[in-house]
Amino acid sequence: MKMTMARREAVEGYIAISPWILGFILFTGGPILASIAISFSEWNFIEPAKFAGIANYTALFNDPLVWQALKVTTLYTIAAVPLGIVFGFWLAILLNQKIALLAVWRTIFYLPALVSGVAVATVWIWVLQPDFGVLNSLLREIGIEGPNWLFSQTWVIPSLVLMSLWGVGGGLIIYLSGLQGIPTEIFEAAQIDGANAVQRLFAITIPMMTPILFLQLVTGLIGAFQVFTSAYIMTKGGPGNASLFYVLYIYRNAFEYFDMGYAAALSWLLTLVIIATTLLVFWSARFWVYYDVDIKDF
Amino acid sequence: MSITHTEMPVRATRQQSAMFYRVNRVLLRALLYLTIAGGSLIVLIPFVWMVSASLKELNQIFIYPPVWIPNPVRWENYREALTTSLHPFIPRYFANTLYVAIFSVIGEAASCSLVGFGFARLKFPGRRFLFLLVLSTLAIPYYVVMIPQFALFRSLGWLNTFLPLIIPRFFATNGFYIFLFRQFFLRISPELFDAARIDGNSTWGIYARIVLPLSAPVFATVCILGFTFHWNDFLAPLLYLSRSYLHTVSIGLALFRGLQGVQWNHLMAASTVVMLPTMLLFFFFQRVFIQGTVITGVKG
Numbered sequence: 001m002k003m004t005m006a007r008r009e010a011v012e013g014y015i016a017i018s019p020w021i022l023g024f025i026l027f028t029g030g031p032i033l034a035s036i037a038i039s040f041s042e043w044n045f046i047e048p049a050k051f052a053g054i055a056n057y058t059a060l061f062n063d064p065l066v067w068q069a070l071k072v073t074t075l076y077t078i079a080a081v082p083l084g085i086v087f088g089f090w091l092a093i094l095l096n097q098k099i100a101l102l103a104v105w106r107t108i109f110y111l112p113a114l115v116s117g118v119a120v121a122t123v124w125i126w127v128l129q130p131d132f133g134v135l136n137s138l139l140r141e142i143g144i145e146g147p148n149w150l151f152s153q154t155w156v157i158p159s160l161v162l163m164s165l166w167g168v169g170g171g172l173i174i175y176l177s178g179l180q181g182i183p184t185e186i187f188e189a190a191q192i193d194g195a196n197a198v199q200r201l202f203a204i205t206i207p208m209m210t211p212i213l214f215l216q217l218v219t220g221l222i223g224a225f226q227v228f229t230s231a232y233i234m235t236k237g238g239p240g241n242a243s244l245f246y247v248l249y250i251y252r253n254a255f256e257y258f259d260m261g262y263a264a265a266l267s268w269l270l271t272l273v274i275i276a277t278t279l280l281v282f283w284s285a286r287f288w289v290y291y292d293v294d295i296k297d298f
Numbered sequence: 299m300s301i302t303h304t305e306m307p308v309r310a311t312r313q314q315s316a317m318f319y320r321v322n323r324v325l326l327r328a329l330l331y332l333t334i335a336g337g338s339l340i341v342l343i344p345f346v347w348m349v350s351a352s353l354k355e356l357n358q359i360f361i362y363p364p365v366w367i368p369n370p371v372r373w374e375n376y377r378e379a380l381t382t383s384l385h386p387f388i389p390r391y392f393a394n395t396l397y398v399a400i401f402s403v404i405g406e407a408a409s410c411s412l413v414g415f416g417f418a419r420l421k422f423p424g425r426r427f428l429f430l431l432v433l434s435t436l437a438i439p440y441y442v443v444m445i446p447q448f449a450l451f452r453s454l455g456w457l458n459t460f461l462p463l464i465i466p467r468f469f470a471t472n473g474f475y476i477f478l479f480r481q482f483f484l485r486i487s488p489e490l491f492d493a494a495r496i497d498g499n500s501t502w503g504i505y506a507r508i509v510l511p512l513s514a515p516v517f518a519t520v521c522i523l524g525f526t527f528h529w530n531d532f533l534a535p536l537l538y539l540s541r542s543y544l545h546t547v548s549i550g551l552a553l554f555r556g557l558q559g560v561q562w563n564h565l566m567a568a569s570t571v572v573m574l575p576t577m578l579l580f581f582f583f584q585r586v587f588i589q590g591t592v593i594t595g596v597k598g
Contacts, residue, residue: 006421013420013421013422016415023470027443027471097330108342109337109338110580118572122569123345123347134344141363173588174591177592226439247441260449264442267439270441271438
């Protein structure tokens with residue numbers, strides 16, 4: 001039997017995406033179902049799993065460390081994500097002003113995005129070192145006695161936010177290309193109408209960039225909820241659980257206390273928080289994101 | 299200048315205002331460069347501080363005010379950090395990390411490009427739904443699948459092998475890369491596909507002979523993002539590679555820091571060496587990487 005063109009294309013389509021279908025079943029979809037099952041059981045990896053009903057979930061609501069972890073992670077996210085977008089976008093606007101040596105500046109600001117991980121954490125421990133670190137040394141130059149940064153319950157989260165802001169250049173390439181994609185006719189028209197630079201920024205640049213800002217906000221939020229390496233390396237969650245990031249607490253329950261059921265339940269609470277936040281941002285988009293802005297509308 | 303209605307009526311005022319405007323402009327430019335230079339200085343300080351400490355003698359590290367230029371310059375720190383008897387496997391860690399990163403990137407580029415091609419250029423029932431499923435996996439935290447995946451790989455006997463880090467990459471597990479490839483392939487002119495079809499190319503012939511040769515930018519973007527991620531990855535090696543001869547550089551560096559008697563100058567030398575490969579990769583392929591990011595990232 002000869003296959004029709006459309007049928008043949010459909011078969012080829014499924015063949016083309018077959019790696020993803022297999023991968024989704026084996027490494028994402030299957031594990032998700034397994035994770036739901038594990039979250040309703042008691043399992044330490046050694047003895048066979050026992051059904052535990054909703055015990056893990058009730059335990060979760062009575063665990064003060066869960067609330068501490070949620071608090072720490074939320075505070076960090078609320079500070080790091082908006083500040084990161086504001087600074088990153090502002091930097092892109094500055095670099096978009098027909099500037100000399102653009103490639104050099106862009107490379108410098110992009111550097112932190114290339115080196116994330118343990119090496120960065122190690123260097124920042126040394127930068128933030130209270131007595132001999134470069135930050136407090138520079139502050140002392142201008143007469144300020146800097147805090148104990150990573151060793152202070154008050155300053156540990158601001159320290160990590162500061163470190164994340166050091167990497168705002170990671171979004172620079174996307175922002176810059178977005179800015180260059182705004183049709184110059186719009187700016188010229190606005191200029192003729194007498195709009196000054198600030199008015200042009202708020203009436204044209206920012207609205208035209210909202211789809212990109214939206215995407216950065218969503219990915220930024222999802223990423224900020226899952227900070228692990230810097231907490232594990234730099235603070236071990238301390239001092240006094242002041243930097244107990246949520247996923248660090250999941251990791252500890254799974255691979256230090258071997259309480260797989262509880263860790264799985266914890267991970268589902270995080271998933272709910274992330275999905276709720278993402279949906280909220282998507283819902284808010286209708287009020288501030290401008291899609292398909294057509295030049296003819298101006 | 300064609301703008302007439304905003305010009306000043308009186309000649310003298312006009313000249314004054316033109317001068318005022320020019321001075322203002324110069325001042326603004328100066329402020330702009332000052333801000334940008336200041337910002338890049340802030341970005342560079344931790345790097346400079348690291349390299350400076352990596353070349354110092356230990357007694358120069360713990361002094362105030364800080365010394366920026368080491369005197370004497372102590373290059374031996376690098377040799378000592380990389381071949382320390384405290385931690386004898388460091389060259390091996392580089393080989394391990396390179397091995398994992400290269401094979402992971404090959405797997406991701408091969409599988410995600412094929413899947414992206416399917417979603418961009420082939421019509422099949424359920425395509426829209428399945429693509430939405432790909433995107434929605436991006437919101438699922440890795441920590442949900444971490445435990446079942448670990449149990450799976452443990453039952454396969456894959457603990458303390460590189461397989462859990464590499465094999466899933468050949469199954470297009472990164473939805474973001476699928477998205478990037480799809481966006482790029484959507485922008486290739488459809489006439490090109492029709493022409494190739496008329497010339498007698500099969501679908502796979504079109505993928506291999508038309509799509510791949512045109513797609514260097516998106517491959518560069520995915521390869522650099524992927525390599526950087528795998529080079530710096532900490533969690534997966536922490537979970538799966540507990541034997542010391544299997545460690546990657548990030549695990550090695552974390553352990554190195556935890557050792558008794560490790561000196562900061564050695565630690566900074568090791569950090570510098572760990573940071574170098576991804577920076578070099580970016581310097582060499584910067585142009586095509588940016589091209590790929592721009593095409594896929596902005597214009598859907």
